Amino acid sequence: xxxxxxxxxxxxRVTVVGGGFAGLYAARSLGIDPEVRLTLxxxxxxxxxxxxxxxxxxxxxxxxxxxQPLRSVLRKQRNTTVILGEAIGLDPDRREVLMxxxxxxxxxxxxxxxxxHHTYFDHPEWASFAPGLKTVEDATEIRRRILIAFEAAxxxxxxxxxxxxxxxxxxxxxxxxxxxxxxxxxxxxDTLRRDFRAIHPGETRIILVEAMDRVLPTYPADRSAxxxxxxxxxxxxxxxxxxxxxxxESTVRVTGPDGAADEIPSRxxxxxxxxxxxxxxxxxxxxxxxxTDRAGRVxxxxxxTIPGHPEIFVVGDxxxxxxxxxxxxxxxxxxxxxxxxxxxQVIRRRILGRPYDPFRYSDHGDVAVIGRLSGxxxxxxxxxxxRQSGFxxxxxxxxxxxxxxxxxxxxxxVLVRWAWTFLTHxxxxxxxxxxxxxxxxxxxxxxxxxxxxxxxxxxxx
Amino acid sequence: xxxxxxxxxxxxRVTVVGGGFAGLYAARSLGIDPEVRLTLxxxxxxxxxxxxxxxxxxxxxxxxxxxQPLRSVLRKQRNTTVILGEAIGLDPDRREVLMxxxxxxxxxxxxxxxxxHHTYFDHPEWASFAPGLKTVEDATEIRRRILIAFEAAxxxxxxxxxxxxxxxxxxxxxxxxxxxxxxxxxxxxDTLRRDFRAIHPGETRIILVEAMDRVLPTYPADRSAxxxxxxxxxxxxxxxxxxxxxxxESTVRVTGPDGAADEIPSRxxxxxxxxxxxxxxxxxxxxxxxxTDRAGRVxxxxxxTIPGHPEIFVVGDxxxxxxxxxxxxxxxxxxxxxxxxxxxQVIRRRILGRPYDPFRYSDHGDVAVIGRLSGxxxxxxxxxxxRQSGFxxxxxxxxxxxxxxxxxxxxxxVLVRWAWTFLTHxxxxxxxxxxxxxxxxxxxxxxxxxxxxxxxxxxxx
Numbered sequence: 026x027x028x029x030x031x032x033x034x035x036x037x038r039v040t041v042v043g044g045g046f047a048g049l050y051a052a053r054s055l056g057i058d059p060e061v062r063l064t065l066x067x068x069x070x071x072x073x074x075x076x077x078x079x080x081x082x083x084x085x086x087x088x089x090x091x092x093q094p095l096r097s098v099l100r101k102q103r104n105t106t107v108i109l110g111e112a113i114g115l116d117p118d119r120r121e122v123l124m125x126x127x128x129x130x131x132x133x134x135x136x137x138x139x140x141x142h143h144t145y146f147d148h149p150e151w152a153s154f155a156p157g158l159k160t161v162e163d164a165t166e167i168r169r170r171i172l173i174a175f176e177a178a179x180x181x182x183x184x185x186x187x188x189x190x191x192x193x194x195x196x197x198x199x200x201x202x203x204x205x206x207x208x209x210x211x212x213x214x215d216t217l218r219r220d221f222r223a224i225h226p227g228e229t230r231i232i233l234v235e236a237m238d239r240v241l242p243t244y245p246a247d248r249s250a251x252x253x254x255x256x257x258x259x260x261x262x263x264x265x266x267x268x269x270x271x272x273x274e275s276t277v278r279v280t281g282p283d284g285a286a287d288e289i290p291s292r293x294x295x296x297x298x299x300x301x302x303x304x305x306x307x308x309x310x311x312x313x314x315x316x317t318d319r320a321g322r323v324x325x326x327x328x329x330t331i332p333g334h335p336e337i338f339v340v341g342d343x344x345x346x347x348x349x350x351x352x353x354x355x356x357x358x359x360x361x362x363x364x365x366x367x368x369x370q371v372i373r374r375r376i377l378g379r380p381y382d383p384f385r386y387s388d389h390g391d392v393a394v395i396g397r398l399s400g401x402x403x404x405x406x407x408x409x410x411x412r413q414s415g416f417x418x419x420x421x422x423x424x425x426x427x428x429x430x431x432x433x434x435x436x437x438x439v440l441v442r443w444a445w446t447f448l449t450h451x452x453x454x455x456x457x458x459x460x461x462x463x464x465x466x467x468x469x470x471x472x473x474x475x476x477x478x479x480x481x482x483x484x485x486x
Numbered sequence: 487x488x489x490x491x492x493x494x495x496x497x498x499r500v501t502v503v504g505g506g507f508a509g510l511y512a513a514r515s516l517g518i519d520p521e522v523r524l525t526l527x528x529x530x531x532x533x534x535x536x537x538x539x540x541x542x543x544x545x546x547x548x549x550x551x552x553x554q555p556l557r558s559v560l561r562k563q564r565n566t567t568v569i570l571g572e573a574i575g576l577d578p579d580r581r582e583v584l585m586x587x588x589x590x591x592x593x594x595x596x597x598x599x600x601x602x603h604h605t606y607f608d609h610p611e612w613a614s615f616a617p618g619l620k621t622v623e624d625a626t627e628i629r630r631r632i633l634i635a636f637e638a639a640x641x642x643x644x645x646x647x648x649x650x651x652x653x654x655x656x657x658x659x660x661x662x663x664x665x666x667x668x669x670x671x672x673x674x675x676d677t678l679r680r681d682f683r684a685i686h687p688g689e690t691r692i693i694l695v696e697a698m699d700r701v702l703p704t705y706p707a708d709r710s711a712x713x714x715x716x717x718x719x720x721x722x723x724x725x726x727x728x729x730x731x732x733x734x735e736s737t738v739r740v741t742g743p744d745g746a747a748d749e750i751p752s753r754x755x756x757x758x759x760x761x762x763x764x765x766x767x768x769x770x771x772x773x774x775x776x777x778t779d780r781a782g783r784v785x786x787x788x789x790x791t792i793p794g795h796p797e798i799f800v801v802g803d804x805x806x807x808x809x810x811x812x813x814x815x816x817x818x819x820x821x822x823x824x825x826x827x828x829x830x831q832v833i834r835r836r837i838l839g840r841p842y843d844p845f846r847y848s849d850h851g852d853v854a855v856i857g858r859l860s861g862x863x864x865x866x867x868x869x870x871x872x873r874q875s876g877f878x879x880x881x882x883x884x885x886x887x888x889x890x891x892x893x894x895x896x897x898x899x900v901l902v903r904w905a906w907t908f909l910t911h912x913x914x915x916x917x918x919x920x921x922x923x924x925x926x927x928x929x930x931x932x933x934x935x936x937x938x939x940x941x942x943x944x945x946x947x
Binding site for chain 1: 529530531532547548549550551553554555557558561567569570571572586587588622623633637640641680681682683893894895896898899902903906910912913914915916917918919920923924
């Protein structure tokens with residue numbers, strides 16, 4: 026690489042903005058360097074294991090099971106300070122991160138790892154009807170909506186309104202949409218049959234809408250076909266080459282492959298489609314003049330720094346490598362982890378005056394789980410064995426997620442919950458929490474118990 | 487007993503309002519009776535194990551660990567229907583419970599088990615400054631406030647403001663106040679020292695304010711003294727015979743035993759004092775003309791029914807037995823469980839035309855835990871052995887709570903988290919969630935890292 030290390034006082038001040046996969050793994054990789062004084066800034070006080078967030082949304086896990094306080098994770102790194110605060114701007118000339126609530130934070134090297142959030146592109150009005158899944162609050166809100174829908178259906182006697190409560194539309198056929206659909210299929214098969222009295226599994230409709238010609242579009246075509254078959258076996262209707270044109274409280278409007286419009290009456294729509302770089306990522310691009318793509322991701326060079334700013338790394342979902350052919354880094358956890366570790370390695374090598382190679386993403390493969398005992402894998406380096414379906418994929422997925430989950434007690438707790446869910450078909454964390462706790466039934470309907478004539482007063486005392 | 491069973495069609499329709507300890511144990515006791523058609527109504531879709539709620543508030547457990555969906559718990563009772571809905575009134579002549587969102591629910595026998603919520607008596611304005619601990623949302627809100635206080639203190643350089651962030655005032659020296667104080671003492675000793683860089687354990691002040699002359703006033707005096715000693719060992723300031731006269735955002739005003747007023751600068755005040763019967767309980771009293779006490783609890787007869795209404799039981803925290811001398815039923819979980827089971831037994835015996843005894847509360851004893859490895863017990867039937875302190879009390883407490891916790895997977899998960907907390911001194915579920923995620927620091931202060939002069943631009947590319 027031709028970039029020279031920026032001159033720096035000793036210790037070298039590294040500021041990491043964002044405690045997701047990219048930021049946390051960068052911070053951990055730099056934690057043993059006495060030459061580095063590290064500051065990690067995040068708006069949240071915990072690292073969230075996002076690949077399992079859909080399990081919180083579907084009542085299999087608790088938020089606390091997949092989150093770990095950043096202070097705990099980095100407790101033993103004596104060179105590290107964690108700051109709970111919001112980075113709202115960058116002064117690249119003074120090398121300072123501007124904070125919403127406190128003075129600026131100086132850096133010699135900055136690692137931007139602020140990720141992305143979901144976006145509705147030109148339809149911000151859809152946000153209230155179709156929540157996305159990026160934060161713990163998103164997950165508990167989706168969980169609330171799914172559970173309220175079943176409760177409302179249980180009490181709704183009018184068939185059409187009841188059908189709308191039992192119809193779930195998932196927008197986006199990527200891993201999140203597919204895994205949510207699989208979990209909903211499982212709930213419809215198992216939970217409904219056991220826990221409710223008036224509604225029946227056969228009444229549930231789960232519709233997965235994808236604009237491309239197949240689900241899991243980043244996987245090879247045969248993996249997509251396998252995923253679709255497994256979804257259909259769970260009762261999920263997969264509609265590819267279908268675009269959402271409108272969403273409101275009770276209806277989703279789509280256009281299908283033939284261009285024909287269709288209306289789906291549904292009270293529960295979940296958004297697993299577009300993402301947009303976080304606002305700090307966009308501000309970094311503006312302050313440094315860096316190029317961005319349509320999703321606002323910052324275009325980085327071969328060493329994951331902004332061209333002209335070798336002291337600013339952008340890693341994880343906030344960055345994009347459009348110049349990269351063949352193996353661009355995908356927006357998944359392993360891409361973020363590798364990017365964060367790479368940035369840490371470059372910083373160390375620069376301090377030592379050593380050369381370093383450009384970033385090379387090493388694709389360990391993808392695994393998606395589809396309900397109980399099913400899933401697909403796409404693990405290139407394993408050759409034909411890397412293309413598993415069904416039980417093998419499911420078991421692999423379980424193992425990988427347990428290994429990468431942060432926090433030993435979380436691993437045990439998640440294992441216990443999964444074992445329990447597997448053995449009993451139950452989902453233990455089905456809590457309706459927040460402000461709207463009750464289903465809004467349009468008109469009062471008679472309760473499940475038919476009212477009888479009251480008996481005469483027989484009390485005596 | 488002289489009351490005759492009310493005439494009833496077969497099956498006998500029993501409606502239980504409230505899925506807390508009293509309602510749930512009543513429902514479970516009636517679950518195997520084919521002569522009974524049972525309806526359980528609750529505003530929430532889960533049973534909450536309230537004795538462990540303070541552990542959610544202090545980051546040791548997740549809400550999902552101590553809650554279980556009511557539908558799951560009662561799944562196997564084929565005679566039982568669970569309705570998620572809010573009971574807003576009673577028509578005792580028609581024998582119907584009126585619902586906020588749906589038609590009325592008819593009953594032959596009604597079990598009112600709607601419990602109590604906290605109250606600020608004549609000071610509703612204190613609610614926003616001093617949250618109480620009754621619901622899952624209360625617990626996550628208290629958790630948020632405690633964690634935000636430490637985060638703010640870590641960033642606050644001005645000593646007085648910092649001291650106010652690190653001062654915690656607990657109002658009420660009953661079990662909840664004592665257990666919260668113990669958990670906070672543990673956090674100050676362990677978590678602070680390990681996870682933060684700028685604040686120190688010695689700076690934390692935890693003040694427990696109790697209007698009576700001792701903490702745990704329902705325990706024997708020597709148990710109260712032992713609890714106070716153990717609290718003081720954890721650094722808790724216990725102020726008995728002290729009344730709160732005002733609370734605002736940054737100050738608590740109290741009058742001490744000598745009548746002198748004092749001001750405590752504190753940003754975090756937690757309310758563990760007064761309780762008031764739920765609104766449905768008060769409506770039942772109004773509709774039936776039943777007498778109530780100052781806390782709104784319904785005065786019940788020896789069979790836990792409302793005088794003149796043998797078909798309406800009031801059990802748990804919603805009821806009071808002022809006529810009972812010596813052993814009135816205390817407002818704790820075991821009182822509610824026994825009341826619920828007793829009501830179920832009376833209903834069964836009435837259906838069979840058998841006689842039944844008046845309700846007799848059997849005091850199994852009390853256990854309160856005070857931080858790590860400490861606690862007090864008061865178990866009368868064990869004689870002198872029933873008065874334990876320290877480790878024995880703590881171990882007993884653990885065992886009892888694990889046995890009564892609903893749900894096998896919850897027991898394992900809680901055991902894992904406790905073992906982990908015990909071994910590592912860590913608290914894994916310290917998540918700041920909700921809407922206000924960041925501490926509100928009054929004025930921007932310099933960050934922990936002193937800003938240095940920016941280096942000259944050295945980038946080249």
